[in-house]
Amino acid sequence: MSKKRSECPISNSLEIFGDKWSLLIIRDLIFYQKSTYGDFLKSDEKIATNILASRLLALEENGIIEKREHPDSKAKILYRLTHKGIDLLPIIFEIHLWAEKYFTIPADIQEMVNDAKKNKEVALKTIMEQLRKQLEEEVMAV
Amino acid sequence: MSKKRSECPISNSLEIFGDKWSLLIIRDLIFYQKSTYGDFLKSDEKIATNILASRLLALEENGIIEKREHPDSKAKILYRLTHKGIDLLPIIFEIHLWAEKYFTIPADIQEMVNDAKKNKEVALKTIMEQLRKQLEEEVMAV
DNA sequence: CATTTGCACTTGCAAAATGCAAGTAATTTT
DNA sequence: AAAATTACTTGCATTTTGCAAGTGCAAATG
Numbered sequence: 001m002s003k004k005r006s007e008c009p010i011s012n013s014l015e016i017f018g019d020k021w022s023l024l025i026i027r028d029l030i031f032y033q034k035s036t037y038g039d040f041l042k043s044d045e046k047i048a049t050n051i052l053a054s055r056l057l058a059l060e061e062n063g064i065i066e067k068r069e070h071p072d073s074k075a076k077i078l079y080r081l082t083h084k085g086i087d088l089l090p091i092i093f094e095i096h097l098w099a100e101k102y103f104t105i106p107a108d109i110q111e112m113v114n115d116a117k118k119n120k121e122v123a124l125k126t127i128m129e130q131l132r133k134q135l136e137e138e139v140m141a142v
Numbered sequence: 143m144s145k146k147r148s149e150c151p152i153s154n155s156l157e158i159f160g161d162k163w164s165l166l167i168i169r170d171l172i173f174y175q176k177s178t179y180g181d182f183l184k185s186d187e188k189i190a191t192n193i194l195a196s197r198l199l200a201l202e203e204n205g206i207i208e209k210r211e212h213p214d215s216k217a218k219i220l221y222r223l224t225h226k227g228i229d230l231l232p233i234i235f236e237i238h239l240w241a242e243k244y245f246t247i248p249a250d251i252q253e254m255v256n257d258a259k260k261n262k263e264v265a266l267k268t269i270m271e272q273l274r275k276q277l278e279e280e281v282m283a284v
Numbered sequence: 285c286a287t288t289t290g291c292a293c294t295t296g297c298a299a300a301a302t303g304c305a306a307g308t309a310a311t312t313t314t
Numbered sequence: 315a316a317a318a319t320t321a322c323t324t325g326c327a328t329t330t331t332g333c334a335a336g337t338g339c340a341a342a343t344g
Contacts, residue, residue: 036291036292037291037292037293038290038291038292041292049292049293049294050293050294050295052293053292053293053294073290073291075290075291075292076290076291076292077291077292
C-alpha cells in the first residue's frame with residue numbers, strides 16, 4: 001500500500017477499490033457466488049492471472065476479502081468478503097442503477113435486480129444478511 | 143474509448159469512471175464548486191497536468207462533463223457536470239458512507255455530510271436539483 | 285502407485301498508462 | 315509592450331498492466 005494522496009474519504013476509498021478490476025471481483029463474490037481463484041479467472045472480462053493475484057492480495061491486505069480453507073479440497077482456496085467488503089454492496093448497487101439509466105442492460109442481469117429496485121433498502125439488507133451468514137458459518141480462516 | 147470487456151453494467155461503468163482520478167474530478171465539481179482546469183490541478187491529490195487533460199477529455203467523450211464558456215474570461219473554460227454526471231452523486235455518496243464507517247474522516251468534511259445523512263434521499267435530491275439548475279442557467283456550450 | 289489433471293499462483297517480457305518537468309499559444313493584466 | 319494566467323502539449327522515465335509460459339502442490343485416474 002502506497003502513501004495516502006490526501007485525507008479525503010473518497011480518495012482513500014478509491015485507493016482501495018478505484019481501479020478497473022477490484023469491484024468486478026467483489027461483484028463476482030456477491031452476485032455470482034464465485035469464490036475461488038479459478039472462478040474469478042473465468043469471468044467474462046478475462047482478467048490476467050497475475051493481475052488477479054495482485055488484486056486479491058491487495059483486497060486482502062485492505063481487509064475487503066479473506067482466505068478460507070475450501071471444504072472440498074486442500075488444493076482450493078475459498079475467498080470470502082469480510083464485513084468491510086460486504087458493506088461495499090450499496091456502492092455497487094448504485095453503480096448498477098446508474099448504468100441502468102445510461103446503458104442497455106442484458107435481460108438476465110436486469111431481471112436479477114428488478115426485485116431489489118422495488119424496495120432498495122430492504123433488498124440490500126437481505127443480500128447483506130445472507131453474505132454475513134456465510135461469513136459466520138465457515139469458521140476456519142487460513 | 144477502447145472496446146467493451148463485457149456486457150456487464152458494472153464493468154461498463156468502471157470503464158468510464160473506474161480509475162483513481164475520474165471520481166475525484168467529479169467530487170470537485172459537486173462538493174467544492176471547482177469548475178476550471180486550474181481548479182482541478184490545485185486539489186490536494188495533485189493530479190499531473192497531462193493526466194488531468196486526458197481524464198477531462200475522456201469524461202467529456204463519455205458525456206459526464208461538458209465545456210462551457212467562462213463568464214469571466216475567454217482564457218478560461220468552465221467545466222460542468224451533465225445530467226449523466228450529476229447522476230453519479232448517489233454513488234459518490236455511498237462511497238462516502240462506506241469510508242465514514244472504515245476510515246477516520248476529517249472534521250470539516252464530516253460536517254459537510256452530516257445533514258445529508260439524516261435524510262439521505264431528500265438531501266441527494268436537493269444537491270442534484272442545484273446542480274441541474276446550474277446546468278440550465280448557463281446556456282452556451284463551447 | 286505412477287501419471288495426468290486441476291488449482292493457485294509466479295515469472296519474464298512487451299505494451300500501455302502514469303507521473304514529472306518543461307514547453308507553447310492564446311488571453312488578460314500591469 | 316511586457317509579464318502573468320490559463321489550458322493545455324510534449325518528451326521522457328517510471329509504474330502498472332497484459333500476455334504466455336512455467337512451477338509446485340493436491341487430487342483424480344489408469
